[in-house]
Amino acid sequence: MADSLDICARELLDVMPLVMQDLRRTMRSQSAPDLRVPELRSLAFLRHNPGSNLTDLAEYIGVSLPSMSKLVDTLTFRGFIERTPDAQDRRRVRLGLTESGLAILAKAREAVKASFVAKLAKLEPQDVERITTGMKLLHSLFALAPDTDVANG
Known part of the structure; x- marks a missing residue:
């Protein structure tokens, strides 16, 4: 069992960069060539986490607060993100997507999905079906809360 777990983990590590490379290429070329991947990832994060703050977003994307602040300024200027004052702490700002932000994200997602469909059709x-089953298993495994103990969960 340990050998099969090791092989599976290695396969996952090997395929993830390939999938992400294809995803990035598709997003740049077809869906939103004027948006960089970190910008699209930021929009996707805010779609799933509306009302997040700059720190939440910077931690997710893996950049410094000044870098994230500049990225958010750009996305706000372009009309993809809106800032709302925090009701409990006026020093903080909550971030959310505008209709334009939702639209560009949906366009990017459809372009990537079409690219994946073209590959899967081969x-x-x-x-x-086997890939779909495996992906559903991976989704349920990785969708667990970060502090959830899989062995005891």
């Missing part, structure tokens, strides 16, 4: 139907 496989046999039973292989697509």
Whole structure:
């Protein structure tokens, strides 16, 4: 069992960069060539976490607060993000997507999905089903809260 876990983990580590590279290429070329991947990732984060603050977003993207502040300024100027004062702490600002932000994100997602569909169409139907089953398992595994103990959960 340990060997199969090791092999599976290695395969996951090997395939993730390839998938992300394809995703980035598609997002740049087809959906929103004028948006960089960190900007699109920021929009996606805010779609799933409306009302987050700058610190939350910077931690997720993995950049410094000054870098994230500049990125948010750009996205706000372009009309993709709106800032709202925090009701409990006036020094803080909550971030959310505008309709334009939601639209550009939906366009990017559709372009990436179409690219994935084109690649998956080259496989046999039973292989697509196997991948789908595996992806659902991975989704349920990685969707667990970060502090959840998988062995005891």
